[in-house]
Amino acid sequence: MQVKEKFTLLNYCQYLISSQINYTFTNLAEHLQSWSHDTIRRRLKNERITGRMTWESVKNHIEVDNDAFVLIDDSVIDKNYSHEIESVQYQYSGTEHKVIKGIGIINIVYVNPKSGKFWIVDFRIYNKILDGKTKIDHAKDMLTNLVHHKKLPFKTVLMDTWYSSQELMKYIDVDIKKIYYCPLKENRLVDDSGGQEKYKRITELNWSEIELVQGKTIKIKNFPADKKVKLFRVTARKSRTDFVCTNDLSQDSSEVAQNACEVRWKIEEFHREIKQETGIEQCECRKDRLQRNHIGCAMLVWVRMKNLAYKAGKTIYQIKHEQLSNYLIRELRNPSVPMAFA
Numbered sequence: 001m002q003v004k005e006k007f008t009l010l011n012y013c014q015y016l017i018s019s020q021i022n023y024t025f026t027n028l029a030e031h032l033q034s035w036s037h038d039t040i041r042r043r044l045k046n047e048r049i050t051g052r053m054t055w056e057s058v059k060n061h062i063e064v065d066n067d068a069f070v071l072i073d074d075s076v077i078d079k080n081y082s083h084e085i086e087s088v089q090y091q092y093s094g095t096e097h098k099v100i101k102g103i104g105i106i107n108i109v110y111v112n113p114k115s116g117k118f119w120i121v122d123f124r125i126y127n128k129i130l131d132g133k134t135k136i137d138h139a140k141d142m143l144t145n146l147v148h149h150k151k152l153p154f155k156t157v158l159m160d161t162w163y164s165s166q167e168l169m170k171y172i173d174v175d176i177k178k179i180y181y182c183p184l185k186e187n188r189l190v191d192d193s194g195g196q197e198k199y200k201r202i203t204e205l206n207w208s209e210i211e212l213v214q215g216k217t218i219k220i221k222n223f224p225a226d227k228k229v230k231l232f233r234v235t236a237r238k239s240r241t242d243f244v245c246t247n248d249l250s251q252d253s254s255e256v257a258q259n260a261c262e263v264r265w266k267i268e269e270f271h272r273e274i275k276q277e278t279g280i281e282q283c284e285c286r287k288d289r290l291q292r293n294h295i296g297c298a299m300l301v302w303v304r305m306k307n308l309a310y311k312a313g314k315t316i317y318q319i320k321h322e323q324l325s326n327y328l329i330r331e332l333r334n335p336s337v338p339m340a341f342a
Helices: 009-018 025-032 037-045 051-058 135-148 166-175 209-214 254-264 266-277 288-312 316-333
Strands: 069-078 089-093 098-111 118-126 156-159 179-184 189-191 216-220 229-235 241-246
Touching: 009 025, 009 037, 009 288, 025 037, 037 288, 051 118, 051 288, 069 089, 069 135, 069 254, 069 266, 098 135, 098 266, 098 288, 118 135, 118 266, 118 288, 135 166, 156 254, 166 179, 179 254, 209 254, 229 254, 241 254, 254 266, 266 288, 266 316, 288 316
Parallel strands: 069 156, 156 179
Antiparallel strands: 069 098, 089 098, 098 118, 179 241, 189 216, 216 229, 229 241
């Protein structure tokens, strides 16, 4: 009697790579035929896929560098039309520029400054109701793990305005002794007079020609008296002006700050790729564990496709879409539905 093969995570990840538009259990069961929808659901429900599995999958492919950048940002998995998924919360989406229903994911991406290549090295699901942790808490936990357990060498942390809190900036500066660059919101109160004037909005600062090139030393309100930062006024994408600060007081080049802002966009590139090519937003399961495992599998799939893309000198989009090209070639040579004139 032939023993039926067990459904594995490898089967599910292969499905996420191979499927182009539909990533549901029902669609998978219809095409596999060997396993039912319920079998697939039970198998995935009994797993526990975490950021550790992503790290184990990616760690031997990373091109480490002592001057590397670590990027922190979050992304919202859009579930705006879902009503009964356990993990879903109302939260702000930078993509939609509004509050939507979704699942928040805090990601850490490692960037090699010489090659420009990047890798996801850790992620956390944001659910404060479940674990009581803020996004800042998750960011600190992941950075601690990166430094003390993964022991991945890097020099600079890049983050957006949401993460430019006193708590995280102090942690990066004092606890793990790394450099950070982050833009500050326009309503942030700062002082560039050495205490001679009142705090003012960052947009109200006056800039000399030298300061536009070399930056200016400021104190942010509510920061310790001895903790000053260097502030740069830079032109970001879409001709937007950003006010970028760093704890590296020796830095005297707005061009360096500008380049740091450009590197930070790598994590946006990661967010686009994983949403467009892995089906990470397409899971319709209601249970929190199934959603988490689906997201974990999508991370593993992105790692696999990105490694293949780097080896082949292609983009992740080319790796994904070449499957359709190969299918078309096979169909043209040996059509499953031959054309005929009546």
